[in-house]
Amino acid sequence: MPLRSVDALEPGIVLAAPVHDDHGRLLIPEGRPLTARQIQRLSGWGIHEVDVAEEEEEEEELVLDPQLLARAEEVVATRFALQPADHRLVRETRALAVLQWATKESRLRPSPSPPSRGADR
């Protein structure tokens, strides 16, 4: 997670870690876009650097191929074979495992019709 100097913050940037004061009181929670007012207050609190979230995730809205997802279901099925069928933790974990596998695969092999790659030139 990159550390960013408070001077270089802009509204809308998302914190990767919450900001606390010296008594451990929460000043700004993580995971929500910063407002201009919050940024101003940070310097007032004597805070010079904050952890900001990586930005790549937003620009790359990954659309997963249904076939790939079906394949992912098959791949993770073995791993899940011994789990109690209708448990909430198991269901949530399986959904994440499928997504994780499919995302990794689709990064490994580029999609057949890549969106314009102008930046490469």
Place this chain on the structure above:
Amino acid sequence: MKGSPQSLIDGLGSLASPPAIHQELMRVIARPTSSASDIADVIGRDPALSASLLRLVNSSFFAFSRRIDDLGTAVMAVGVSQIRDLALATSVISLFKDVPADEVSMEDFWKHSLATAVGSRVLASMRQEFNVESLFLAGLLHDLGRLVLFLRAGRMMNRSIREARDRGLPLHQAEAEIFGFHHGDMGQALMERWNLEELFGEVAAYHHAPLQSERFPLETATVHAADVIANLLRWGHSGAPVAPPLSPRAWKLLGVKDDQIPALLSVIGRQWQDAVEGIILPSKAA
């Protein structure tokens, strides 16, 4: 069956003793006159360990408002027994980083153990446990016995993995058929030999049957759940081809509400990445 856990430990050489830094920390902590800086001095003699600990203290684990750049401050901020537990966790990884195992790389093995450690720590902090680092350590050590089995009976261990894969068994069950005991029993024997607190051995022994733990059922259930999650998500690799089954009754003990599960998984995933970057990747480069 090949010997008992005890006889396998006897052939381990220097690994039959805990990491030297742990013994030294225990000595310093036991002295009533010791200060945070005495403890920092002991850790400071190991530069790789010091760097890993400072990275952890500054990671998403703690989210302190200010950067901590020296060990003395780290000891005061995190706590003495907490730093001791984190130091043992980190030094065990480097002590056992070159175990030859055909079926699983040590990097993957320790990634799995770290995912279990982080998951245990997150679950413990959800119920506001006092020393969450001891759960981190318990999670990190839960499969340590498997490395002893790889070191001392590698062919039998490989056979256990093949059996588990071919028959769709949990690996600990295949181990029990082949060795007469499983990696949890092996780990408990080693941790007893190391003189660690009983918690750690008991968690290792029962992490596949958490309700059988008499003294530490809650802690054991915590590591059990974190281990199942790490196996299911293939965060690292424990060597087990099929993830061990979740005990719904153990999960219930933990008091996690259904709607907390997605956030739980994402927090564990993120903190696990931090832990891998802070501990495993640097030690690989070294």
